[in-house]
Amino acid sequence: MLFNKIDIKNHLNLIKSKHPKNLNHIFVFLEIFSREGGIQSYVKDVFRAYETLPESIKAEVFLLRDAKGCVNPFESERLQFHYFQTKSSQMGRARMTWALLNRLIHQRPDHVFCGHVYLAPLVGMLCQPLGIPYTVMTHGKEVWQPLPKLTKANLQKASQIWTVSHYTREIASGANNLDPDKIQVLPCAVNGDRFTPGQKPADLLERYGLTGAKVLISVTRLWSGDIYKGVDVTIRALWQIAEVFPEVKYLVIGRGDDQPRLAQLAEDLGVQERVIFAGFVPTEEL
Structure with missing residues (x-):
């Protein structure tokens, strides 16, 4: 599904115009497997799309904050991963910088995805300096405000920018003087074969006390820096919703340092019996 949305054919045409090589692309990420979140899910969809490309196309993936031995279902001959998590973040960054530079000089990939x-x-x-084009992936609020001068300059010089919504493209362009024509909207994808209405599992209804309830669900990380996601807004609205749907309950899936504040808010508003904090829930159960 995601593959159909990625304008990756331009990169394929670029590859075909060059001599065959051992490495076509390099991906550089902060972390993918050491924590869960929207960015991590998005990147995993990108990997799934990459796996649908011709087998001759290969990439290496550099992960700054992931460690060797993490659970990684994408490791293969065509997607090779390098891990740089260390006790010292500066040391990890230095090691990744050196390894990345070495690959760029000796392998000359067609494209780098940041x-x-x-x-x-x-x-x-x-x-x-090496004349290698690169794409920067943007995800939301990190580009809604003016960026530091160095970050902005390197974003402006990217050959392409990916973002998840037309809203972010518009806001980021204005805040950071970006060329809108460079920004390709690549929305978050949902697997319609898995996320589709069906019979509600009785064991999950019982586990979370949802039998007979009308259920609102939020799936999000609960970080104090992400209150814009609106979990607190929904909690504040519950008493009004309950006037129309007396059996309503609010299931909050995700974890983070903001959960105690949200739980206290529910208690202060007298709706704590309607709010269930499920914590982390595996994708299979979602």
């Missing part, structure tokens, strides 16, 4: 705007200065600094 998985987060925070890594744009590093990727831009290494790719620009």
